Every structure is written in C-alpha cells, then in structure tokens.
Amino acid sequence: MPIPVSKRLSSAILPTVILFTITILLTSIFVRNLHLVMGQDSEYAAIFAQLQDAELALPIIQILVLSVLFGLLIGCCKKTIPALLLGLAAVIILFVVSLWFTNVNSIRFGIVLQFLLNALRYGVL
Amino acid sequence: MNKKFFAIILCVLILFSGCQQGSDLQVYRTTDHLEGEAKWTMGFGRQEIAMPTDDSQPYYIAGYNSGWETDGVMDLQAAQAVWMDAGADGILLIGVDCIALSSTTVNEIRQRLQPLCEETGCTAINVYSTHDHASVDTLGLWGPTLIDGKNDEFMENLINAAVDAATQAAANRITGTLYYGFTETDPAMLRDSRDPQVFDAKLHQLRFEPDDTAEPGIRMYLYGAHAESLRGDNRLISRDFPGVMCDLIQEQTGDHAMFMPGAIGGLIMTQVLDDYMIKNMMDTGRKLVDYALSIDNEVVVEANLQYAASSMEIPLDNTGFLFYKFLGILGNEAKPGDSATGYVLVSEMTALQLGDMMFALIPGEIFPELVWDGEYAYHNPEGVNPTPLAEIAANHGYDQLLVVGLVNDEIGYIVPPSDFLVHPDTPYLERIEDETGENHYEETNSVGPKCATVIADTLEYLLDALQ
Numbered sequence: 353m354p355i356p357v358s359k360r361l362s363s364a365i366l367p368t369v370i371l372f373t374i375t376i377l378l379t380s381i382f383v384r385n386l387h388l389v390m391g392q393d394s395e396y397a398a399i400f401a402q403l404q405d406a407e408l409a410l411p412i413i414q415i416l417v418l419s420v421l422f423g424l425l426i427g428c429c430k431k432t433i434p435a436l437l438l439g440l441a442a443v444i445i446l447f448v449v450s451l452w453f454t455n456v457n458s459i460r461f462g463i464v465l466q467f468l469l470n471a472l473r474y475g476v477l
Numbered sequence: 478m479n480k481k482f483f484a485i486i487l488c489v490l491i492l493f494s495g496c497q498q499g500s501d502l503q504v505y506r507t508t509d510h511l512e513g514e515a516k517w518t519m520g521f522g523r524q525e526i527a528m529p530t531d532d533s534q535p536y537y538i539a540g541y542n543s544g545w546e547t548d549g550v551m552d553l554q555a556a557q558a559v560w561m562d563a564g565a566d567g568i569l570l571i572g573v574d575c576i577a578l579s580s581t582t583v584n585e586i587r588q589r590l591q592p593l594c595e596e597t598g599c600t601a602i603n604v605y606s607t608h609d610h611a612s613v614d615t616l617g618l619w620g621p622t623l624i625d626g627k628n629d630e631f632m633e634n635l636i637n638a639a640v641d642a643a644t645q646a647a648a649n650r651i652t653g654t655l656y657y658g659f660t661e662t663d664p665a666m667l668r669d670s671r672d673p674q675v676f677d678a679k680l681h682q683l684r685f686e687p688d689d690t691a692e693p694g695i696r697m698y699l700y701g702a703h704a705e706s707l708r709g710d711n712r713l714i715s716r717d718f719p720g721v722m723c724d725l726i727q728e729q730t731g732d733h734a735m736f737m738p739g740a741i742g743g744l745i746m747t748q749v750l751d752d753y754m755i756k757n758m759m760d761t762g763r764k765l766v767d768y769a770l771s772i773d774n775e776v777v778v779e780a781n782l783q784y785a786a787s788s789m790e791i792p793l794d795n796t797g798f799l800f801y802k803f804l805g806i807l808g809n810e811a812k813p814g815d816s817a818t819g820y821v822l823v824s825e826m827t828a829l830q831l832g833d834m835m836f837a838l839i840p841g842e843i844f845p846e847l848v849w850d851g852e853y854a855y856h857n858p859e860g861v862n863p864t865p866l867a868e869i870a871a872n873h874g875y876d877q878l879l880v881v882g883l884v885n886d887e888i889g890y891i892v893p894p895s896d897f898l899v900h901p902d903t904p905y906l907e908r909i910e911d912e913t914g915e916n917h918y919e920e921t922n923s924v925g926p927k928c929a930t931v932i933a934d935t936l937e938y939l940l941d942a943l944q
Contacts, residue, residue: 399623402804458811459803463819467796474903 361424367439368423375415375446379454380408382447383461403456411453418446504942505600506783510565515780517655518567519685520560521695521733522645524638525553526574528613528714529630536628537619539576540610541709544621547613551715551755554612556635557723557735558642559695560599560650561831563782567650568601568829569643572735573635574716575615577606577887580824580840581808582615582632586639597647601784603827603838604639605884608738610705611715616887617806625806653687653694657834658775660768667702670744672915673852675845677701677739680768681879683831684732684775694732698722698769699879701739701845703746706758718747721762726769740880742842742890742919778832785939786827789932791888792816794925795905798889809886817904822924824886826932828939835875837866837936840886844893844919847929848880853895856911860894860926863933873940888928890919897926 382389387401422442429435452462507515528550529536538547554574560567571586583604590602606615613631620626664678681699704717716723719736726734750760793799794817801807814821827838837848843866846853850865870878898917900907909917 398621399804402625402806406805456803457805459799459820464800464803467800467818470796471903471906474906 361427363427364420364423365427366423367426367435368419371422371439371442371446372415372419374443375419375450376410378443378447379410379450382451383408383454383456406456407458409455409458410450414453415446415450418442418449422446501788502938502942503601503786504784505566506943507563507565507781508783511563513564515564516652517685517778517780518560518562518564518650518652519655519695520646520648520650521693522558522642522647522649523555523733524641524645525555526631526638527634528553529628529634531630534628534630536631537614537626538712538714539612539614539616539619539626540705541619543619544624544626545619545712547714548712549714551611551713552720554609554635554714554716555720556638556642557733558639558646559697559735560643560646561782562650563780566598566600567647568603568782568784569599569646571602571604571639571643572737573604573606573639574609574720575606575612575635576609576619577616577883578604579616579808580810580886582636583885586636586643589636589640590643593644593647599647601786601827602643603829603884605737605838605881606887607704607716607719607736608741608842608883609715609717609719610703611707611711611713611717613714617808618801623800623804623806625804627806651687651689651692653685655778655780655831656682656684656686656775657778657832658682658684658772660772660774662700662765662768666748666764668746668748670746671919672913673846673854675743675849675851676745677845677849680765680772681739682769682772682775683778694730696726696730696732696734696769697737698734698765699737699739699881700765701741701745703741703744704736704738706747706749706761707754708749708757711754715758718758718761718765721759722765722769725762725766729766729770738882740843740845740848741882742844742892743846744842744890744919745845778834781832782830783943784827784829785942786825787935787939787942788823788825789935790814790821790823791924791931792927793818793820793822794927795889795921795923797905797921798822798924809888816925816927822888824888826935826939827884828936828943830875830943833875834877834879835870835940836879836881837870838881838884839891839932840884841888841891841928842882843880843891843929843932847891847893847932848878853893854915855895856913856915856917857895857897857926860897861930862893862895863930864937866933866936869933869936869940873944875940888924890923891928891932892919892923892926894926894929897923
C-alpha cells in the first residue's frame with residue numbers, strides 16, 4: 353500500500369530540520385575555526401585565524417533544498433539503521449556542498465580552495 | 478505566446494546586461510544650480526593623525542617589507558582637506574599622508590561626513606592618498622606574510638583626522654580666485670624603474686588666492702612621483718618629501734599646501750639626490766619647492782565646477798588579491814563576475830572639471846603611457862592597449878587632462894595590456910622576467926590586464942555624460 357504524501361512529508365520534517373541546522377552550524381564553526389583544524393602550531397594557523405571575524409554568507413537556499421530532499425529520503429526509511437546511515441551520508445554531502453558555496457568575506461570558499469591547492473602544488477605556499 | 482514572452486525577457490536582460498557602469502552615475506554641474514555669481518570659494522583644513530597608544534597591537538611601516546614594525550616618528554602623518562565650490566554646491570577633496578586607502582575606508586569617511594554634507598550642500602567627497610612609503614600600513618598588505626597589517630586604533634585616528642580636516646575646510650571657506658600654472662622639472666629628477674621611460678616631469682600647481690588678502694591661500698601640487706625618497710631601509714614614520722614640500726611652501730608663502738600623486742605607475746619615483754636618505758628627502762622637497770616658486774605662467778581658472786562619477790567593475794584576475802580579500806585583509810568590494818577568478822572588483826572613478834581643465838580621479842597607480850600617447854612595451858603581443866586617456870579627453874574638447882592617482886580606492890597598478898606578463902604556473906603569486914630581463918613586478922600588484930581598458934572606457938563614459 354503506497355504511503356500517503358502527507359505521511360511522507362510529516363516524517364521528513366524532523367530530519368530536514370536536523371540536517372539543515374547541523375549543516376549551518378558545522379559550516380560556520382568549521383570556517384571560523386579553520387586555524388584549529390589545521391593545528392594551532394601550524395605555520396598557517398595565524399593566517400586562517402583571521403577568519404574568526406569573517407563575514408559569512410552561507411548558501412541557505414541550496415542547503416534547504418538538499419536538506420528537504422535528504423529529509424524525504426530519510427523519512428521513507430522504515431528501519432533505524434538505514435536512516436542513520438543515510439543521515440550520516442547526508443550530513444557529509446551537505447557539509448561539503450555548503451562549505452564549497454559559502455562566501456567568506458564575499459569570496460566563495462570553493463574558489464579559494466582551488467587557489468590554495470594550486471599554490472601548494474607549485475610550492476608557493 | 479511563450480516565444481513572445483521569452484523574447485521580451487531576453488530583450489530586457491540584454492538591455493541591462495551591458496551596464497558595467499552607469500547604474501549609479503552622478504553628474505553635477507554648477508551651472509544647473511547657480512543662483513548668484515559664479516565665484517570660487519575654497520577652504521582648507523588639516524589634522525595630524527595621532528599614533529596608536531595601545532601597545533597590544535603592532536603597527537607596521539608600509540611600502541616595502543613585510544612585518545617591519547616602526548622605530549619611531551620623524552614627522553606625523555596628516556589629513557588635509559580642501560572645500561571647493563564655484564558659487565553653488567561644493568565638493569571636498571581630502572588628501573591623506575598614507576600608502577593608500579581602500580574603498581571601505583573611504584566610504585567610512587564619507588559616511589561620517591554625511592551630516593556635514595547635509596548641512597553645507599557638499600555633493601561629493603573624494604579622498605586620495607599621497608602614497609607615502611614611510612607611513613603606517615593602512616591597506617593591510619605589510620604585516621607579517623598574509624596577516625593583516627592594519628592597526629585598528631591608527632585607522633580610527635586616520636578616519637577621525639580626515640573628518641576633522643574636512644570639517645575645518647568647510648568652516649573656513651572664503652571667496653577668491655583660482656590660478657593654474659606649471660613648470661617642467663628636470664627629467665633627471667625622476668626615475669622610471671621599468672622601460673619604456675615615460676613620465677610627466679611637470680609640477681602642476683592650483684593656487685587659490687583669497688579676496689581677503691589677509692587670509693592664507695591654498696596651493697595644490699600635482700606631481701607624478703612615488704612619495705618614497707626615504708627608500709626601503711627606512712623605519713621612521715614620515716610624510717616623506719610631500720611633507721617637506723608642503724611645510725616649506727607654507728613657511729615661505731604663508732599658504733596652505735597639499736600634494737597629490739599623478740600617474741605614478743611603472744614605477745615612477747624621484748632620483749636619489751643624496752645617499753643619506755633623510756637628507757635625500759629634504760633635498761627632494763626643497764628642490765620641488767624651488768620649482769614650485771618658479772612657476773610664472775599662471776592663468777586664471779574660470780569659476781566653473783562640474784563632475785561625473787561612476788562605479789566600475791574590473792575583472793579580478795589576481796588570485797593573490799582574491800586570497801587577501803578572502804582573509805578579510807583587503808577592503809575593496811568584490812562580487813561575482815566574468816574574470817579568471819570569477820570575481821570583479823567594484824571601484825569608482827570621477828571626471829572633475831575645474832574651469833576648462835579636466836582631472837581624472839583614478840583609484841590606482843596608472844602607467845603614464847596609458848595617459849599620454851607615449852611608447853609602449855610589447856611583451857604580451859595579444860594585449861591591446863586602450864585609447865590613451867589624454868586622447869579621450871581631447872576627443873571631448875579638453876586640451877589638457879590631469880590625472881590624480883590613488884583616489885577613493887587603491888586597485889594597484891594599472892598596466893598596459895601589451896606589456897602585461899604573469900608567471901605561467903603561478904600567475905600573480907610570483908614575478909616573471911621577460912626576455913630583456915625586465916621584472917614584471919607591477920602585474921603581481923594589479924587587478925588584471927583588463928583594468929586599463931575598463932579605466933579608459935569609464936573615462937569615455939564619464940566625459941560623454943558631461944557633454
């Protein structure tokens with residue numbers, strides 16, 4: 353018997369809200385504490401510590417849409433373990449997408465990441 | 478029905494898609510607002526910039542080396558301001574003794590002067606830097622590598638000094654006559670560190686003589702040289718030769734004085750006159766004062782003021798600039814756009830007419846060859862140079878174009894596209910030498926090769942608006 357749409361939607365609400373909130377918090381905390389992620393003794397710690405006061409603009413719409421999609425998928429899971437595994441995958445995917453498209457001081461994090469990788473490749477950094 | 482609807486949408490998008498300038502075009506003509514006689518009114522203000530008293534945050538000397546803290550103060554940096562109007566609304570021109578100011582700092586100064594503008598009818602505030610290489614870092618680029626070198630307390634003191642100077646200038650305004658004159662300095666006094674050797678050796682003077690001869694006049698000097706006669710080993714805060722020049726002019730004439738940098742990209746600086754750098758600074762200042770006081774070809778500048786100002790979007794190809802912006806060090810405005818990085822820098826330019834003279838207020842350090850039709854280097858054969866700015870001005874009926882650099886922003890060097898070379902693997906991060914051994918340093922401190930064309934297009938747009 354197919355699950356009614358209303359039941360699908362209602363069972364998706366909680367995972368959507370949780371995914372959305374976790375993604376926003378994780379992204380903000382990660383960017384503002386990037387220097388800690390790198391290690392406080394790292395030569396780059398002081399450089400990235402400047403991001404603690406950065407202006408962040410998260411891709412709210414994209415995170416919301418993806419949270420709803422994953423929320424619907426999780427809401428359809430009949431068993432707990434598959435739901436948790438799917439939730440974990442969703443958090444990782446959402447976090448990566450969110451980070452890539454987050455604007456830090458008006459500049460997209462993803463573009464800077466490409467720049468840093470290029471600089472490391474040629475030994476400039 | 479659907480096709481028609483989409484065609485209309487497409488037309489609207491095409492109509493608005495080409496607008497890199499113009500959405501915020503400001504045009505002002507005194508003649509549109511004049512109720513009485515056209516007459517110059519000017520006022521002067523000056524305020525020294527206090528050094529920081531809080532030792533917890535270091536401050537660095539700007540211009541040459543990363544992370545160099547200062548050893549002391551030779552003479553304090555200052556903000557100078559001039560109010561000028563031709564019988565109607567006025568403008569403020571604020572000059573700050575510092576390396577450069579980003580648009581963020583300039584807009585903060587403008588915001589704090591809003592009440593004054595409402596009270597006095599000031600329609601425009603333009604803030605330039607003397608490009609002083611013996612000053613406290615005000616851009617953030619001279620701290621330890623990739624660490625913001627700005628000192629918060631100094632920046633606040635600077636902004637306050639600029640506001641105070643402007644307020645004094647507005648309060649001190651009096652009527653008088655404006656004169657323009659110039660003299661050719663010895664070309665041997667200047668040095669262009671990059672071929673071809675193109676620079677403006679003239680010292681230009683705008684001199685305001687009050688009707689009340691008991692009041693001091695105002696002299697504004699425009700010279701195309703970097704303010705770095707103290708050179709790179711210096712660790713003392715100073716205004717460099719512009720400060721010496723302005724002090725001596727005041728001492729010898731009683732008039733207030735301001736120094737404005739011209740087209741200094743490429744990199745134009747004064748020659749070393751003495752190996753002891755403090756004496757070099759004094760000698761350079763004195764020599765320029767001798768030239769200034771020798772000016773004998775003054776003409777009256779007709780009481781007419783008009784300007785056109787607009788924002789412009791410059792493709793940001795410099796990944797180094799992008800990273801500094803990401804870290805929050807550079808305060809320029811950036812937004813998504815068509816460029817190698819996916820961003821454009823939003824800056825601004827003004828075409829200011831005084832009498833029948835045209836001034837281009839440019840937010841960076843433009844190579845003189847882009848202003849006057851001189852020689853170009855051609856190490857980038859694919860690069861196409863825009864029409865020289867003086868030719869654009871001449872096409873609009875202006876016999877003379879004067880360029881003031883580092884106004885309202887600092888976007889770095891504006892390099893001719895035909896000579897624009899970057900490192901093939903790490904563009905803008907490492908310098909490259911061309912086949913003649915010429916070091917293409919300026920490219921690493923520029924927005925990108927399209928900047929020159931945007932500047933030329935914007936001037937064309939502004940002068941069209943003034944016609």
